[in-house]
Amino acid sequence: MADKKPESQFYTRPPKLGKWEALRIFLWNSETKQFLGRTGGSWAKILLFYLIFYVVLVGFFAAMLVVFFQTLDYKMPKYQLEKSLIGGNPGLGFRPMPSDSNVESTLIWYKHSDKGNVQYWQKELNRFLKAYNRSNNVHADKLEECRQFQPPQPGKVCNVKIDHSWQPCIKEAGYNYESKEGGPCIFLKLNRIYNWIPEYFNTTTMNSVDMSPSLRTEIKTAQANGQHQIVWVTCEGENVADVEHVGPIRYIPQKGFPSQYFPYVNQDGYLSPLVAVHFEKPKRGVLINIECKAWARNIIHNRAERRGSVHFELMID
Known part of the structure; x- marks a missing residue:
């Protein structure tokens, strides 16, 4: 087929x-x-x-x-001050901070007789202040013991020396967290802004600003002595009850950040200036709302946005 x-x-x-x-x-x-x-x-x-x-x-x-x-440029940002994202209005920071488990908390709460509880806050301060130990600074050769209001020599930065004159806000005294009567030390620092230069208050420029009479008096006295080139710092209770409970406050080594630390231009070894705020006798067993402000003519305060200020709560059992 x-x-x-x-x-x-x-x-x-x-x-x-x-x-x-x-x-x-x-x-x-x-x-x-x-x-x-x-x-x-x-x-x-x-x-x-x-x-x-x-x-x-x-x-x-x-x-x-x-x-x-x-x-x-790794040393200098392209956009600075008002042209940058962070702007030209520095804020304040405080230490010690609460644990990372509650990042939104600003409450410093401890019991002075509970050693384990107290040690957390002391360790946080030890860790924060470690950078201020000259032996831990890789650029220790850049540090200079500056005179008040005198800028450092070219290529140098002013040292922030925390010594026994800061008593009781030193490691050896436990930052006063174990005191039976006195309150703790809280450290304040001004946030770094590249090339920011403070405009200092004087007797004429402070009249238009809402500041306390006591701070006005201090500025007048400082200006009379030629020592008003300071970014002043004040801390007080936020509300009437807080003002009553917070008690007397002492600022160490002085009530602000002096001019020799400005401007910050990313210098090797640079240390942000500090103010230790010692709450000498806050009321025990009461939650105290505290607001600290930095004062300069080019620092604007806005409580809602925490501009130029910082808020935290203090409670001692």
Whole structure:
């Protein structure tokens, strides 16, 4: 019998394969020499394409990064003061801070007779003040013992020396957290803003500012002695009851940050100036809301945004 014509031949359905048999053939088809549905030549072409594609892509981004980093100065930000994201209005920070388990808390709460509880706050201060130990500063050769209101020599920065004159706000005294009657020491620092220079108050410029009579008197006295170049610091209770409960406050080594520490221009070894606030006799067993402010003509206070100020609570059982 003569062979059928090609057009009369029909496609024969391939045999139906089981699930595992189909998977085996997909992984390696011995008839077509295909691995995962592709021949060796097909795999070589697609891998070569993606290799070239990603090499070009990585090279392009690397070149863009090189160009970008050429525009950066690692010592000086491109945008400064009002042109920068952080602006030109410094805020205040305080230490010790509560544990990281409650990052939103600003409550300093302890029981002076509970040694374990007290040790947490002391260790936090030890860790914070570690940078102020000259032996821990890798740029200790840059530190200079500056005279009050006198800038350091070129290439130097003013040291912040925490010695026994800071009593009781020193490590040896436990920062007064174990005192049976007195209150603790809280350290304040002004946030760093590159090239920010304070505009200091004098007897004429402070009249338009809402400040306490006691601070006005201090500024007048300091100006009379030629010592008013200070970013002043004040702490007080936020509400009437808080003012009554907070008690007397002592500022160590002085009531503010003197001019020799400004401006900050990312100097090697630079130390932010500190003020230790000693609450001498706060009322026990009462939550006290405290607000501290920094005072200079170019510091604007905004309680809602915590500009130029810092808030925390103190409670001693």
